[in-house]
Amino acid sequence: MATPAHRVPVETGSSELPLGPTAWPIVQLLRYARRPYGVMADAAREFGSCYTVRAPGLPAMVVFSDPDAIKDIFTADPDALHGGEAQGPFLGPLIGWNSLLLLDGARHRRERRLLMPPFHGERMQVYGRVIREIADRAIDRWPVGRPFRVHPEMQAITLDVILRAVFGLDEERALAPVRETIQRALRLFEGPSAPFLGIPVLQRELGGLSPWGRFVRCKRDLRRILHEEITRRRAHGTAGRTDVLSMLVDARDEDGAPMTDDELFDEMFTILGAGHETTASSLAWTFCHILPRPDVLDRIVAEHAHVVGDGPVEPEHLPRLEYLDAVIKETARLTPVATQTTRHLMVPTRIGRRDLPAGVNVSAAIYATHHRADLWPDPERFDPDRFLGTRPEPYTFFPFGGGERRCLGAAFASFEMKVVLAQVLARTRLRLAPGYRPSPMLRAITVAPSKGVPVIRDR
Ligand code: HEM
Numbered sequence: 507m508a509t510p511a512h513r514v515p516v517e518t519g520s521s522e523l524p525l526g527p528t529a530w531p532i533v534q535l536l537r538y539a540r541r542p543y544g545v546m547a548d549a550a551r552e553f554g555s556c557y558t559v560r561a562p563g564l565p566a567m568v569v570f571s572d573p574d575a576i577k578d579i580f581t582a583d584p585d586a587l588h589g590g591e592a593q594g595p596f597l598g599p600l601i602g603w604n605s606l607l608l609l610d611g612a613r614h615r616r617e618r619r620l621l622m623p624p625f626h627g628e629r630m631q632v633y634g635r636v637i638r639e640i641a642d643r644a645i646d647r648w649p650v651g652r653p654f655r656v657h658p659e660m661q662a663i664t665l666d667v668i669l670r671a672v673f674g675l676d677e678e679r680a681l682a683p684v685r686e687t688i689q690r691a692l693r694l695f696e697g698p699s700a701p702f703l704g705i706p707v708l709q710r711e712l713g714g715l716s717p718w719g720r721f722v723r724c725k726r727d728l729r730r731i732l733h734e735e736i737t738r739r740r741a742h743g744t745a746g747r748t749d750v751l752s753m754l755v756d757a758r759d760e761d762g763a764p765m766t767d768d769e770l771f772d773e774m775f776t777i778l779g780a781g782h783e784t785t786a787s788s789l790a791w792t793f794c795h796i797l798p799r800p801d802v803l804d805r806i807v808a809e810h811a812h813v814v815g816d817g818p819v820e821p822e823h824l825p826r827l828e829y830l831d832a833v834i835k836e837t838a839r840l841t842p843v844a845t846q847t848t849r850h851l852m853v854p855t856r857i858g859r860r861d862l863p864a865g866v867n868v869s870a871a872i873y874a875t876h877h878r879a880d881l882w883p884d885p886e887r888f889d890p891d892r893f894l895g896t897r898p899e900p901y902t903f904f905p906f907g908g909g910e911r912r913c914l915g916a917a918f919a920s921f922e923m924k925v926v927l928a929q930v931l932a933r934t935r936l937r938l939a940p941g942y943r944p945s946p947m948l949r950a951i952t953v954a955p956s957k958g959v960p961v962i963r964d965r
Pocket of ligand 1: 607777782844846907913918
């Protein structure tokens with residue numbers, strides 16, 4: 507995995523950028539959109555653990571998959587390496603410029619502190635029963651003996667879960683129109699234009715006729731619905747409520763000013779988007795890996811019987827479902843839904859023994875690091891045992907990114923995935939539809955398995 511010596515144009519101390527693919531930036535971007543994992547694997551084979559890629563209108567990006575370099579990225583002063591600035595050109599038009607994902611500096615730290623509590627500790631545990639009930643309702647709908655697509659089913663579950671976290675547990679009246687509008691937007695991410703919705707140069711409205719135009723219309727509808735809900739909460743008060751929307755409505759800055767409607771909308775849209783699409787795609791990948799493996803399924807079922815018994819899975823069971831946890835981690839290693847996470851250098855910075863100039867982007871390459879044969883023997887094999895009895899290193903395994911910007915919902919997503927999988931695998935017997943081979947597809951910014959993962963339920 508070391509960079510071939512003849513390809514290293516820069517010695518330590520120089521600020522020239524490392525070599526990388528030489529195709530035009532637009533070609534590099536389109537190739538990534540078509541084969542997100544394949545392109546990263548090809549580049550790692552050709553250039554090793556550090557190379558430079560280019561995309562139209564964006565700064566050059568130096569990609570790293572060496573744990574020392576990843577550590578440098580995640581432990582750097584966040585004021586020197588800006589995550590928001592790096593993601594802005596891609597995500598700004600998609601999720602809004604006031605989103606936590608795009609903020610840097612003091613405002614990022616303040617809003618992160620504000621958004622953290624509902625997704626951790628006791629507040630998160632409250633959702634255990636709700637997640638189980640939402641999963642049960644979905645399972646009840648699944649046909650026996652006929653193929654159906656399991657990825658959309660996972661999306662429906664994770665969307666309902668995050669809607670309840672954002673709006674409160676008992677707010678079906680507020681949830682229904684939001685759910686309908688988000689599902690309309692999601693359908694755009696399923697069509698042939700899906701990979702291109704995240705590409706800045708292709709984000710053109712064309713009078714509402716282009717895929718991007720239709721996405722913008724969905725966002726406008728959602729903004730109107732959320733605005734009505736915000737107005738209602740402001741008028742009736744939020745006493746006793748612990749949901750994200752109420753917290754944001756009550757939040758005040760140092761001068762005592764509330765968040766503007768635009769700020770509120772962008773944060774809610776971020777949580778709704780980041781909080782469900784990623785989790786649903788991760789669950790969909792898990793089925794791709796475990797359904798063809800009776801040995802893995804048997805161990806999951808045996809552990810479930812031992813820890814949970816015949817009753818429903820409860821939050822207190824989860825820490826003891828160690829094999830299921832290893833299955834989820836191995837899925838995130840082999841098929842991470844986010845292939846990389848990026849930062850923009852605000853000042854010249856030394857990363858992985860290279861001096862890089864201000865103004866470039868750097869990427870911690872999740873996919874490439876997770877596939878290094880020197881870190882993960884037989885890296886293409888799905889082997890949950892790798893994660894049993896060990897704590898993975900944060901710079902060799904980082905599906906949720908790292909440092910001060912590590913995914914805000916990592917604990918929540920892991921909790922939710924365990925409850926959903928435990929419930930599905932205890933109640934059903936699924937197998938992949940005959941002839942189905944998953945291939946990775948870019949859905950705007952996450953990588954999901956192709957064709958919605960058709961499965962057949964035998965029980
Ligand atoms: C399996 C599911 C998920 C995966 C794989 C995932 C992955 C990621 C990654 C890679 C990042 C970038 C971290 C970095 O830059 O170092 C991130 C950030 C973020 N995620 Fe997640 N995520 C998941 C679920 C969730 C959920 C459930 C929420 C809902 C609360 C969420 C909310 C966020 C937010 C708000 C950020 C921005 C954090 C910041 O910039 O400070 N994610 N996620």
